[in-house]
Amino acid sequence: MAKRTLRVGYPGNYREVEVDSPDAEPAPWDADSKLAVVGKRSPRLEGADKVTGKAKYTADVKLEGMLIARVLRSPYARATVRSIGFAKALKMPGVKAAIEIAKAARFQGDPIAAVAAETEAQAEDAVRAIEVDWAVEEHVVDLEEARKPNAPRVQGGKNPNERGGEAQNTAAEEACSSALKKSHATVDITFTTPVVTHSCLESHGSVAKWESDGSLTVWDSTQGIFAVRDGLARGFQLPAEKVRVLKEHMGGGFGSKLGMGQHSMIAARLAREAKAPVKLMLTRKEEHLAGGNRPSSVQRVRAGADKEGKLTCLWLVSHGTGGINGGANCAAPLMSLYNCPVRRVWHADVMTNAGGAAAFRAPGHVQGMFALEGAMDELAGKLGLDPIEFRKKNDSNEMRHAEYGEGAKVAGWEGRAQLPNAGGPGKARGLGVAASIWGGGGGPGAQARCVISRDGAVEIQCGTQDIGTGTRTIIAMIAAEELGLKADQVRVKLGDTTLPYSHGSGGSMTAPSVTPAVRAAAAAARGRVFEACAKALKGNADSLTAKDGKVVAKDGTSISWAEACAKISGANVSEQATRAQNFKGYRDGTAGCQFAEVEVDLETGHVQVLRVVAVHDCGRVVNPLLAESQINGGIIQGLSYALFEQRILDDASGRMLNTNFSDYRIAGPKEVPEITVVLFDVSNGRTNTGVMGIGEPPIIPTPAAIANAVAHAIGKRISDLPITPDKVLAALGKK
């Protein structure tokens, strides 16, 4: 390990820290680093493919002799299959294979059987021809019904549907009662949030092909190619190297595509059965039913503060359902955001006969922040304190303090008191604020290889995924920076399990985990180029630098990159690096805050979000254009969650009533607010790039900020998402 002194912090607040960084790695970038490529607004490298329709997604893969699969899914929330007959289905035109998947269904949409046929229409026809004798069983889909002692058992047997308990290191009930009793002001509010689906536009899906040597190649719409590879290898009892998973472009995941889905196994089983490649893409309805979801929550929050506005107690009792599986815990913001001497959390996951949950952009945090920040605003009101002042009194993160200051200026917080009447007759405006908190520092293990050829061509190979976040582009930028080239001179190969390993793309982990490996690999390969061309420049390899497309000696003499690479003996140089542990630098999490301005129509109850000011940090910003896109997307998904989205299940039948995009509404062009992004460029000194992730942070505060803005506008708090017009009218006493 090498001891290095770095300047860390953010503009206006820098300090020096000493870090231990691996000897083999280039010196970490810090606040003083002058970078030519990194930090610039650069369009995506795959842009032309995306705007011309050339970009191939899993749904677009077409192989010789490929069949299309369709799945028979249970129409019942709970049932067993007494008998199943494929004879008719197998005789249908074009049908080549049929498989049984399960004999019991635990939710509407649970896969039971599947067929593969020459066309999609034939496969659909054949699924309808499968004869099933169902034994329909009692189900429960309602969260509260499922908690009752006599509710049908979702997992069967005597297992209770509810699994709950106290959080670790949580304060005793008595300590909370006592702290709340002594408080100057207290609030006690129950917040509820619905189940929402990811609604990725490209559904989950796979194309599976068995090769003649018994190995399996799968194109998969996934955020984690290695997770799919390992899942398939386990499923078919193959060594991992016999399974290759590919994913060049992917049409949205948001967490729902992190693990291997059942569809991948189904496609591969059918392909084996039919002896032909099989494509299985879920339909929109299947996607809503079985593609994953964000669990619901019921969160009772009690909070107290003293006269000075210091929190005395935070208390959360919550439960929620992620259907047949999946944790619904949302306590993280309450446990981590504010300083508070007494904290208690009790939570229960409740099983219901509905599709299982999956990670969804900032799992738990979005729900939890909505409740916590709603309670904070109410408490500020009782204390007669400004919501930002109250937050700052209880938040020791200096960066978020600075972000509140900047955001308040941009959002016009000063004029907030006059805002409710600014909308004109029949309208009320409001301005709300909420905080974000997330990790985003990444972790060790990601690998990257840099191959530099004699002709000067540079290729970075990394088995990561670009899920629309811009990973491909920032990898090229990092390597280009190190090699003194332009980003478009670097070819990036990703999305293939034959490349060096990387993690699934989730949790804002990709950029911070991958970029240090890419930089280290590029630096090592550059060293090999320097060795090869040192003689030509009459210098030592370690005295050379690479910039502006040249290799430059200490005395200023230089040769072009191409000339330098021509000195490589053999075809190329190739160096691989593995991402090290984070070192102790400035700080390990991201802060952030958002301000939402809304206008409420007092006649119709319609809420329009006019503007969102988003202040975020994500370490070193590699490409502001792409970072801002991530933030825009998080905000609008958060807005969609706050105002529109909810999965609606019919209690009696256990079926979902809104399995499309007309009845399950997601935000569209008319709902989009003006967005102002303020990015804090932070030197965090924790890796050789200091990059952090920005996938999750921007969705976390949005629903809370919007709910707080609505409360500010109409003087009544709506604590039940989504904030639909009927709830607004009810709050206004008009319904």
Next chain:
Amino acid sequence: MPADRPEGLSRRDFLSVTGALAGAGMLAGKSSAEDEDLRKAGGGLGPAPVKFGLRVNGNDHEVTAEPRATLLDVLRDSLDLTGAKNACDRGECGACTVIVDGKAVYACMMLALQARGREIRTIEGLAKGEDLHPVQAAFIEKDGYQCGYCTPGQVMATVALLEKTPSPSGDQIRAGLCGNLCRCAAYNRIFEAAASAAKAK
């Protein structure tokens, strides 16, 4: 109205062979010579595949597809034009947007047979060789996408909008694109791209 427009397809004949195709009222009208040929060749309009012509991106293609096949299915499966995407399959998201006779349409909501004799434009026909259409260039410059799955539809909807309204206001852009969903929510930048392309023209 050209004689070979889909309105020329006999509804009675169509329904007699495909069974209940509720919603097909738009197909009412008198039968055309081409339909006669189809019937002779295929023994009727379905359910078996029939051969027919489609004009896509200025080229004439002969395709064979079941009468129930949508324009989207035929573009993607028969013509290998996979730019238009299937995301909802029921006219709600716009990922399949193509331009038919100058108008942005959901290719998942039009039967391929209905598109006979019409001028179909898809994302694949927009660039002239390496030269991108101004809307395409603007999407790249403004980062008007993230995952890119809805992008071909967004680009085609924008092209159709600008052909009709060359200098749209902000509200006109939103209205023109409100049939296209983007789950990554690149909307603000799609609007910027549309405005920028309008200026560039």
